[in-house]
Amino acid sequence: MQVAVLAHELFPERAKTAVGLLRYGDHEVRAVLDRDNAGGRVADHLPDVQDAPIVASMADVPEVDALVVGVAPIGGEFDESWRPDVRAALERGSHVLAGLHDFLAEDDEFAELAAEHGGRLVDLRKPPENLTVADGTAGDVEATVVTTVGTDCSTGKMTTAFELRDAARERGLDAAVVPTGQTGVVIEGWGIVIDRVISDYAAGAVERLVETPVGMDLIVVEGQGALVHPAYSGVTTSILHGSAPDALVMCHEAGREVVHGYESFDLPPPGAYADLYERMAAPVAEAPVVAGTLNTRGLDDDAAADAVAAYGDAIDAPATDPVRHGIPEDVLEAIL
């Protein structure tokens, strides 16, 4: 599929979906929409993903099959400043895909334009209608199941999942990511956005996802939130228990000591945090933290190497920054 990705004013740092699509997706990205960076190219910002021009609006986008909303504001509301581009895409007959809390299909103008011009409105955050409570059966999956967990939101759980998948594939293994968030679902084309599922069915939805890929050696479940996050810990716990993993990989950002956006709450130190994940998992699934990944974006190379080493010591497991250093052999060995 050929797509344009909407990321106004947020590309690349705060456009996780857009960057994920460029890095891990099978779609050909023909343009990124960001009116603040128009005229440049993706490669000016990100050297190691597929390149595309950055444009100001749909008027500058070549023929595409779909416009994908590539940003995820807190709360997931639709930003009215995006309306002209969504309208333009629909008027061209393109599909529009989004993972927002606000469903595009419930917007009367968009619904009418889609019906008139033949495009589809795809709300990837909308869960299936037929979910149920968990049966407690995810532990029976034959593949090795690894769940990525975090010390906070935005610590690299999705990135880690895709990098582990790619490293396993390079070794010739059959590996899949189970996407549980809007970006992962857009990239993979399947999955369920767990934070949108009613609490009663959240673990059941994860269980269903984990039981979906067949014939895999390795399934990496994308975690969400953090175990002691003031707002999102319920989502995290549903994924932890619903996925019944064999092992955990804990993702952290170097230097982060308080919960992002909730700065009055301290993060537990990484060693204690890993211990808490293991204790919480154990009654449902014995799942040690076998490796860690550290986002060292803010550090220079020496400091990053030191931080990764210190993080590995703290959690007593091999560690890496998957973006800066890739997945080394000891991390891959630890999860298999």
Place this chain on the structure above:
Amino acid sequence: MQVAVLAHELFPERAKTAVGLLRYGDHEVRAVLDRDNAGGRVADHLPDVQDAPIVASMADVPEVDALVVGVAPIGGEFDESWRPDVRAALERGSHVLAGLHDFLAEDDEFAELAAEHGGRLVDLRKPPENLTVADGTAGDVEATVVTTVGTDCSTGKMTTAFELRDAARERGLDAAVVPTGQTGVVIEGWGIVIDRVISDYAAGAVERLVETPVGMDLIVVEGQGALVHPAYSGVTTSILHGSAPDALVMCHEAGREVVHGYESFDLPPPGAYADLYERMAAPVAEAPVVAGTLNTRGLDDDAAADAVAAYGDAIDAPATDPVRHGIPEDVLEAIL
């Protein structure tokens, strides 16, 4: 309000909502519908709650304002065998209240009958439309906030919450229960059924509830599920962190060693379970397990006393069976 309570084939043991209404609610219960026990009276089964006749169908029910569905099957589906009674209640112009997953208002026949005869269909499990993510502010509530937590489902979390409230009121304190499940919401006439809220907003919904009662000395939050339950742990964790309690009261059933309905999963021993609750709560709210309640329903008096003592020792806190022994002074002191 004068009500009839539907509990076909399940009263009283498996009709938690019906029994809760009879014991803690302000409504006058004029009849309980249970075709298996018709002809008897509530007092034949439960000596310590308000009495009412048990009848076979709505045909035998005197004038009431509402029919309340007083049973909660796993999964929350509407049982088609209830349809004639719901139909009869609506044809009499009564309201019908339920806390099922299946919404009565979405049933075409019921919606038509309600519109025709002037009764309302009240789906208490339907959450408000305007929920948001948690702000992390519940810890600022001035009242002492105590959350009841469980080692499993159906261990007495709601009963404990109401008994603690009543004990505090007897001492002259202003005390309120924050209802988080369908029975509590029916009894109190407000609240949010948290397991029906999308995961992203579950902690935010609890936060809103805890910030609702004003001028209270004590707020007791009704917990749900269990912290390491294979299906419901996400709900539990959202309530634990969203309520930001000052203390926890842990509820257990004597002799229960595996998760009910998920018997391949062992419960952690009570002492370890209490420790895990405290560790999970601490980064958001320091909330020690200050007391325990034990459901000793299956035991004789001597065995019950021994079991309560052993449970208190295991969790290193005062304990009681609130139904059998009430709330003793040491338990009330511990939570205040």
